[in-house]
Amino acid sequence: MSENLEQSFVAQLQANQNIIHKICRLYTAGEDAHKDLFQEITIQLWKAYPKFRGDSKFSTWTYRVALNTAITLYRKTKRTISTVDYESHQHFVKDVDYNYEEEEQIKLMYKAVYQLNDIEKALVFMYLEDKDYQEIAETLGISEVNARVKMNRIKGKLKKILNP
């Protein structure tokens, strides 16, 4: 029984692991910290899995647990570099359709997003993932209207960071 549970969990997680990677990309800098957070999220997901009823999609459930772990439960270890190691994110930039100006802007945007606080990052993350405001609000535990207002403020903040 428990082995079956393990098997189905590992298979589902393996298929959905990019969600976790993306959260790690936003909340950590450097490969070690990325792995560290990935592991903690995996442990938390596994701990919560027996209560996963399947009434929501595995991916939706993963979003919530993973974000909660990144924002609330994760204890940054000493290995984690707190400054933005944005060069390490260069590997996300691919050579296809290379547009110098656009690439520069994207790099600056990543850099700006790293300067946001944990909660703001969560909003940006869900925005980038095309989540609607209802889901954003429910995940964070705030009202839908306020989630919208906050997102607009974040856009303003990002603009300010880009054009100081």
Added chain:
Amino acid sequence: MKELDLLKKDWKKNSDSFQQISEKEIYKMIHKRSSSIVKWIFIISILEISVSTFSNIFLNTDDVLRKMNHPEILVALEYLTYFNYLVGLIFVYIFYKNYTTISTTVSTKSLMSAILRTRKTVQYYVWYNLGIIVIISIFSFLIVFLYNPDMALLREKLAVDEKAMATTIGILFFVILAFFGLFWCFYRLVYGTLLRRLYANYKELKKIDF
């Protein structure tokens, strides 16, 4: 915002560019230990509860009191001990109930407030015990001072010398203050590092809803 749309495009393009982790590695991961703050808060809480429950043991006033032929004081102290254990049990129960409500599947705000609630229960318990210790210390001091025949000389001296009386009270007050100060520093140290980020994020979330 044009730049944000650009970022979204790039974000999506790179969604599957991560080095994939194999099932075997995931198997290994789920058998590793968590290092989440909840685990640390749990360990520290259990330590706090045990230390403050048994701190009364160090406060052994029985011998002095027995010497004084006032059995009613001993009976009162015994009742107080039972009462203390009852309060301890109630606190442990509340702590356990709050701890079990901590779940990663609820909203971020609910998760944070569950953690803070659990934390506060322990904090109240520790303050309660500190209070009891201070009260017992003051009472023991007074009782010994008033009833212990060895103290007669000091009593007489203090009655005529107001300055000595003030000094005695001052020292007592200072000792209590130092005791509390020590605990406060300990708290700042332990929970400062553990909960600083959580408090900041919780404040930020609450600010959004205002």
